[in-house]
Amino acid sequence: MMTEMFTHVLPLSILIGVAISSYLVARSIVVPLLRKGAERSPIQWDNLLFKHRVIERAAHLIPAVAFAFGLPLVFEARGELFTLLIRLNNIYFILIGFRVFVSLLNAGADLYQSHPKREHVPIGGFVQAIKLVGFLLCMVLILSQLADRSPLYLLSGLGALTAILILIFKDSLLGLVAGVQITTMDLVRKGDWIEMPKHGADGDVIDVSLTTVRVQNWDKTISTIPAYELVSSSFKNWRGMSESGGRRIKRALAIDVNTIRFVDPELLAQLKEIRLLRPYLEEKLREVEAHNGAHIAPTELRRLANGRRLTNIGTFRAYCVAYLRNHPAIRQDMTFLVRQLAPTAEGLPLEIYVFSGDTRWDTYEGIQADIFDHLFAVLPEFGLRAFQVPTGRDMQQFGRTLGTDLLESVASEAGSWPAANG
Numbered sequence: 341m342m343t344e345m346f347t348h349v350l351p352l353s354i355l356i357g358v359a360i361s362s363y364l365v366a367r368s369i370v371v372p373l374l375r376k377g378a379e380r381s382p383i384q385w386d387n388l389l390f391k392h393r394v395i396e397r398a399a400h401l402i403p404a405v406a407f408a409f410g411l412p413l414v415f416e417a418r419g420e421l422f423t424l425l426i427r428l429n430n431i432y433f434i435l436i437g438f439r440v441f442v443s444l445l446n447a448g449a450d451l452y453q454s455h456p457k458r459e460h461v462p463i464g465g466f467v468q469a470i471k472l473v474g475f476l477l478c479m480v481l482i483l484s485q486l487a488d489r490s491p492l493y494l495l496s497g498l499g500a501l502t503a504i505l506i507l508i509f510k511d512s513l514l515g516l517v518a519g520v521q522i523t524t525m526d527l528v529r530k531g532d533w534i535e536m537p538k539h540g541a542d543g544d545v546i547d548v549s550l551t552t553v554r555v556q557n558w559d560k561t562i563s564t565i566p567a568y569e570l571v572s573s574s575f576k577n578w579r580g581m582s583e584s585g586g587r588r589i590k591r592a593l594a595i596d597v598n599t600i601r602f603v604d605p606e607l608l609a610q611l612k613e614i615r616l617l618r619p620y621l622e623e624k625l626r627e628v629e630a631h632n633g634a635h636i637a638p639t640e641l642r643r644l645a646n647g648r649r650l651t652n653i654g655t656f657r658a659y660c661v662a663y664l665r666n667h668p669a670i671r672q673d674m675t676f677l678v679r680q681l682a683p684t685a686e687g688l689p690l691e692i693y694v695f696s697g698d699t700r701w702d703t704y705e706g707i708q709a710d711i712f713d714h715l716f717a718v719l720p721e722f723g724l725r726a727f728q729v730p731t732g733r734d735m736q737q738f739g740r741t742l743g744t745d746l747l748e749s750v751a752s753e754a755g756s757w758p759a760a761n762g
Contacts, residue, residue, distance in 0.1 A: 586695035687727030
């Protein structure tokens with residue numbers, strides 16, 4: 341082999357020089373010209389080829405091709421040195437081809453996600469899976485060159501290593517299957533807000549890869565979730581809320597049941613001054629008077645239990661409906677409920693179940709707070725009071741009142757003792 345190499349050193353040097361020169365020409369002249377053409381072109385995909393260095397890496401294939409075509413002119417096709425150089429050139433060609441393939445794959449992924457409708461589709465797992473398969477094939481081809489065996493021969497020998505490969509690439513294989521399910525069923529996209537208490541995740545999805553899903557929580561921490569966990573376990577995705585354009589407000593006011601009563605004439609006169617209640621009161625009073633006039637004797641109406649009457653809690657509920665119907669930040673085309681829940685030890689819950697027209701977190705919280713600020717403040721207008729568990733201050737006031745009453749009672753009794761003795 342050494343004798344053969346010395347006899348062909350000059351032709352081999354010339355061939356190597358031609359291969360290197362071809363690469364320099366491609367890198368210094370062809371690639372810059374193509375780059376300028378891509379910058380002037382109105383299409384997008386050619387810019388992505390340069391962004392991911394597809395053309396620069398493909399330039400490395402030119403000397404390999406030149407060397408492969410020129411080598412038979414320098415050496416005999418059956419010589420040992422010829423065989424060695426051909427194998428080394430093939431290995432170089434395989435490695436550069438794999439790098440070009442990876443760059444093309446990245447450019448294709450960017451081109452796919454450049455469309456607005458596909459911007460959040462998580463294809464990162466697919467891309468990484470294809471890269472993994474490509475890397476394994478690359479290794480098989482390189483080993484076949486080194487061992488001078490057919491790639492099919494090496495692939496047939498992998499059957500005995502299947503269990504070991506499955507164990508080594510368990511997460512990758514599970515992630516690949518999960519990635520297919522996540523994409524086909526559209527479970528998670530980049531930018532989705534998801535909740536998964538099992539893994540302490542509550543925030544925006546920032547990356548969906550082959551094996552993991554990374555979530556940036558609201559406290560700016562990062563939670564990493566195995567991709568297959570999203571398929572095998574339950575989680576909440578808030579994307580539907582964002583796409584619907586409405587965010588649910590579901591909160592209840594606890595009404596003190598001791599303040600619930602019928603509406604008397606004095607309270608009715610006050611309620612008629614509320615603009616939002618006038619249509620409701622006019623219609624309801626006509627309905628009540630018509631019913632009572634047809635079914636209840638006038639002498640029986642003196643008893644509150646006889647006939648139909650307005651209650652302050654029912655009127656307040658009607659006010660809540662009118663107030664929310666006229667609120668500009670509440671969606672009128674979505675679920676709209678103001679309802680009573682079952683009474684509890686904390687009073688009678690009056691639940692507001694509506695949707696705000698703005699899904700942004702800060703704006704939504706402001707809308708919700710404004711609504712309940714108003715409803716709590718307007719409760720006294722209806723003779724109602726919100727229930728609140730007694731606090732230490734309430735107990736102190738109760739103790740002072742009880743002590744004062746007790747002292748007054750004792751003093752009253754003490755003042756009557758002389759008269760009783762006399």
